[in-house]
Amino acid sequence: METFSYPAIFEQFPKKRILVAGDLMIDEYLWGQTERISPEAPVPVVDIGREDTRLGGAGNVLHNLRALGAAVDILGVVGTDAHGVELCQMLQTLGVGQQGILREPDRRTSRKTRIMASHQQMMRIDRESRQPISADSERQAVDFLQRQQQAWDAIVISDYGKGLLTTHLVQAIISMARQQGIPVLVDPKGDDYRLYRGATTITPNRREASIASGIRIADHDSLLAAGRKLLTELNLDVMTITRSEEGMSLFFPQDRVEHIPTMALDVFDVTGAGDTVISVMALCCACGLDFVECGRIANAAAGVVVGKVGTSTASAEEILQRLQPQRSLASRKIKSLPELLPQVEQLRRQGKKILFTNGCFDLLHHGHITYLQDARKQGDVLILGLNSDASIRRLKGPSRPIIGQHERAVVLAALEAIDYVVIFDEDTPLELIAAIQPQGLIKGGDYRPEQVVGREIVEAGGGEVIIIPFVEGSSTTGIIERILANQKEREQL
Numbered sequence: 001m002e003t004f005s006y007p008a009i010f011e012q013f014p015k016k017r018i019l020v021a022g023d024l025m026i027d028e029y030l031w032g033q034t035e036r037i038s039p040e041a042p043v044p045v046v047d048i049g050r051e052d053t054r055l056g057g058a059g060n061v062l063h064n065l066r067a068l069g070a071a072v073d074i075l076g077v078v079g080t081d082a083h084g085v086e087l088c089q090m091l092q093t094l095g096v097g098q099q100g101i102l103r104e105p106d107r108r109t110s111r112k113t114r115i116m117a118s119h120q121q122m123m124r125i126d127r128e129s130r131q132p133i134s135a136d137s138e139r140q141a142v143d144f145l146q147r148q149q150q151a152w153d154a155i156v157i158s159d160y161g162k163g164l165l166t167t168h169l170v171q172a173i174i175s176m177a178r179q180q181g182i183p184v185l186v187d188p189k190g191d192d193y194r195l196y197r198g199a200t201t202i203t204p205n206r207r208e209a210s211i212a213s214g215i216r217i218a219d220h221d222s223l224l225a226a227g228r229k230l231l232t233e234l235n236l237d238v239m240t241i242t243r244s245e246e247g248m249s250l251f252f253p254q255d256r257v258e259h260i261p262t263m264a265l266d267v268f269d270v271t272g273a274g275d276t277v278i279s280v281m282a283l284c285c286a287c288g289l290d291f292v293e294c295g296r297i298a299n300a301a302a303g304v305v306v307g308k309v310g311t312s313t314a315s316a317e318e319i320l321q322r323l324q325p326q327r328s329l330a331s332r333k334i335k336s337l338p339e340l341l342p343q344v345e346q347l348r349r350q351g352k353k354i355l356f357t358n359g360c361f362d363l364l365h366h367g368h369i370t371y372l373q374d375a376r377k378q379g380d381v382l383i384l385g386l387n388s389d390a391s392i393r394r395l396k397g398p399s400r401p402i403i404g405q406h407e408r409a410v411v412l413a414a415l416e417a418i419d420y421v422v423i424f425d426e427d428t429p430l431e432l433i434a435a436i437q438p439q440g441l442i443k444g445g446d447y448r449p450e451q452v453v454g455r456e457i458v459e460a461g462g463g464e465v466i467i468i469p470f471v472e473g474s475s476t477t478g479i480i481e482r483i484l485a486n487q488k489e490r491e492q493l
Contacts, residue, residue, distance in 0.1 A: 019154075022160070025057040026112070113125040353479070383420045440464055
């Protein structure tokens with residue numbers, strides 16, 4: 001039985017700071033069509049129509065942590081080339097602290113280019129360096145750890161074997177963390193896990209655990225043997241083996257084993273599920289949960305991402321819905337901005353037209369409903385920025401709002417026309433618009449396009465301002481005035 005509130009735990013995530021020590025890379029996708037063979041060689045000609053770049057490697061762990069609102073720092077290495085500059089700009093956009101970025105002039109920043117055509121990967125081109133970082137870079141990394149060691153609530157080591165995580169550096173991280181009481185979770189690489197000795201846990205999948213332990217995992221008994229061997233040899237607090245559709249197994253001292261079943265409803269793509277597991281486990285450890293509960297929540301998060309196509313993240317609301325299926329539809333639509341942005345990015349990658357409108361929506365009436373229904377018809381996803389109680393008081397005076405922000409949000413989220421509601425406390429939604437970058441910015445007929453806040457941002461990004469006429473005679477202020485007038489008449493009788 002649940003002995004704590006899942007929402008209360010998730011509310012702690014934005015208060016936590018996580019260090020990700022790992023190999024960074026840029027994943028580049030070139031999307032196109034192929035309809036002919038080259039006359040120069042027996043290879044297909046791909047006509048590229050779209051290009052997409054995103055953070056790869058440890059970057060997906062960063063995305064998962066940021067999607068859950070956590071503050072994140074990175075310890076990683078890049079070259080001084082143009083790709084290194086681009087990668088750092090991507091980190092900045094994601095809001096990741098970069099004090100731990102090491103720069104090596106002779107290193108090629110990792111970039112993997114995938115050529116996609118007819119829903120298939122035709123070729124992958126790797127441009128990278130894989131040699132271990134220099135002794136000077138190791139010293140810089142250790143200095144960074146010593147300066148910042150009290151800042152972090154958990155550490156994730158994301159190893160892709162690209163040279164950052166030398167034995168000396170990994171052991172320095174684990175030693176520092178042990179002294180500070182910081183949990184260290186490792187997504188390992190290779191077949192020799194001795195460099196991770198002393199970590200809190202490592203999270204290999206079944207195949208990786210088989211190779212590292214030297215025990216072929218073919219049944220329950222061999223799974224137990226492999227898990228216990230790695231737990232003991234590596235001096236871990238807990239050994240975690242992820243088992244795809246079978247969930248995960250946690251191995252503790254004194255031969256205690258916990259098997260956590262999967263929570264996936266549909267499996268479309270397992271890409272990135274391991275990054276989601278270790279990210280959520282790290283945040284749960286940072287909140288002080290025991291490892292079984294950490295594993296249960298991480299398994300729920302993995303169940304969310306494998307139901308999506310492509311490398312994805314899970315929002316707090318999606319995980320909560322998996323853990324607590326009874327949560328209402330309305331509550332699933334109400335998002336904080338950090339929760340909303342990963343959803344927006346995923347929808348944008350799917351080619352959806354994102355719309356944005358805003359307002360107070362105090363005393364929801366027929367005019368509001370008609371306006372929102374018409375707004376939703378202008379695209380694929382409608383996000384509503386809702387003025388907080390404090391911002392309404394500044395705009396309309398101390399007697400407003402009549403209805404509190406939570407109640408207003410729940411009522412609006414129940415409308416089919418609205419996909420997401422996000423509450424903002426500023427006088428205008430300019431910051432929301434800049435973060436969301438909608439393709440359609442919608443306002444009511446009492447505005448002219450040049451008066452709409454955020455117009456320049458949206459139009460600069462290729463979007464448009466859409467003005468929708470209000471229903472005549474429908475006004476919240478008018479309704480309130482009629483109520484007050486009727487009350488005054490009754491008092492005078």
